[in-house]
Amino acid sequence: MGKLTIGCFSSLVGSMSLDFAIKLSEAAVKKGHEVDLWLSGNGTMLGKKGQGKFRDYSYLMGTVKELINSGKFKITNCEACAKARGIGREDTEEGFGIASMDWYLASAFGTDRVLHIGGE
Amino acid sequence: MRLAVFLSEYKEPAMLERLKAEKLGIVLVQNGVYHAAVKKDGKVSPVLSKDVEYYALSEDLQSRGFSDSDVVDGKVKVINYEGLVDLIFNDYEKTIWL
């Protein structure tokens, strides 16, 4: 089994790229692979506590929690990107890591495949 | 190199013409699936004119009102997320999201 590192820089609301990243992660974990998901830029919104579940907006937290519980999925917010958006540790859902950008590069160093989904 | 290029928009990125690879795959996702599912002025998208492997994500086709059989060119393979995971690990070494 391999390891996939995904970087996603797109917003939870206003883009479906995070939806894609989570569904791809789910499929990879189901196949027995490990996944690291790095959230940077507007992607850090995914980790924000207290998100409302509305039919007109993406809501991924349920799947994210299941992935975290699988033990094969690490999800990490870019510290500076999150902080710039007013999202600190206390505002971030349990199970999300918070790290500086070098975390993403270190994950890329030790992985089999990287899928970098840039911002829009 | 074996390179998978993800196209997520219904336009032809300039970079696509320039990328060279021993094995090149174009993976149509999100709005990129329109390249596989519609004709404009009766013509198939120029994105499909290359001698490369093509894939379109079934979930994104269905989300936009198409079925897997609506793909306008037989060289496009329709895959799901599980198939995509296999492509990434088994068929290509590097990926690019355009």
Next chain:
Amino acid sequence: MAIKKIAFIVEKLPYKSETSRLALTHAIASQTVEIHLEDGDNVEPVLIFVGEGVLNCLKEQKALDMYGVTSLEMHIKNALLLDLKVLVCKEDLDTFGLTEDSIVMDAEEIGGEVTTEVVPYDEIQKNLESADHLMFF
């Protein structure tokens, strides 16, 4: 002990979105990645500007004055100061009528020794092939 090469490719315009800025900041983060790795392991970054992305490299950007944010010009200078390899596509500069005089070529004023390399696209393709991973911003 291993070195993994990561190519950070910038092909979007600056400022309207955060994308090219994040390319620079992530590439520069390679300077501290060693703290996460085993002794002797490291990441070798190469920063590549292609297409409209070459417009990130223009000199005399006043983003700090106008928007209150660090300019892409300054980020590129920081990258050069930290000895990152910076490649700019010659054909794309030509498309916009730009020359080496128009873009950030060095960071001499802050002590940088490395200079920007203006190269044909073929050279960029070689770098894409030799990289372990590609990150398109």
